Amino acid sequence: MSAAAWIIRAAALVASEADRLTRLDAAIGDGDHGHNLDRGFTAAAAAIDGAAVDREAPPGRILIAAGRAIVSRTGGASGPLYGTALRRAGKALGDAPVVSAAGLGDALRAALDGVTELGGASEGDKTMVDALAPAVAACENALAEGGDLETCARAAAEAAAAGADATVPLQARKGRASYLGERSIGHIDPGAVSTALILRALAETAS
């Protein structure tokens, strides 16, 4: 798996879905999520494409650099959360020259731990955790059944998409959407949608 290819693919998907993500955030937030994330991922992809990051560096190093770019360029609550997720994933991979299936499972788990430590959200709070937590569980289940890296990534992407859809009936208990109380019910969480998108990019590049 190429970490550089993942981030570059994620940046392309985020750019093409930025308007939709921002519209979703306009319904229960402040209408900036897609453009926030587009700025961050564009910066991360540019760092990888440019001289700032050695594309031949170990995948863990690339994810740490991407996370750093995202923290510095993404506004809103999601910037530090996604930046932390990628830096923690990168640290979990360490300097391993290639990502193993088990390594990917550990990296996704570390990303989830980083997001929950920083944001304090649990599953059911209508946040990106509602996509990321089932994704980690699905990847770990796939690995326990002997699945390879591609199987783990695909399982994670599918579970994240289902987890995002399942945020619609939830009431937000974290982040800006929680200010709406019951009025947050009936809308999908934009951060859960973007997490599913980023994991779809992973599945597409993990083969």
Ligand code: ADP
């Ligand atoms: P902001 O809410 O500051 O405008 P964004 O619009 O970029 O930031 O991101 C909103 C998304 O961030 C939400 O849809 C939600 O998924 C996620 N989010 C907000 N707060 C938290 C938190 N405490 N833990 C996890 N995710 C969160």
Ligand code: MG
């Ligand atoms: Mg917002």
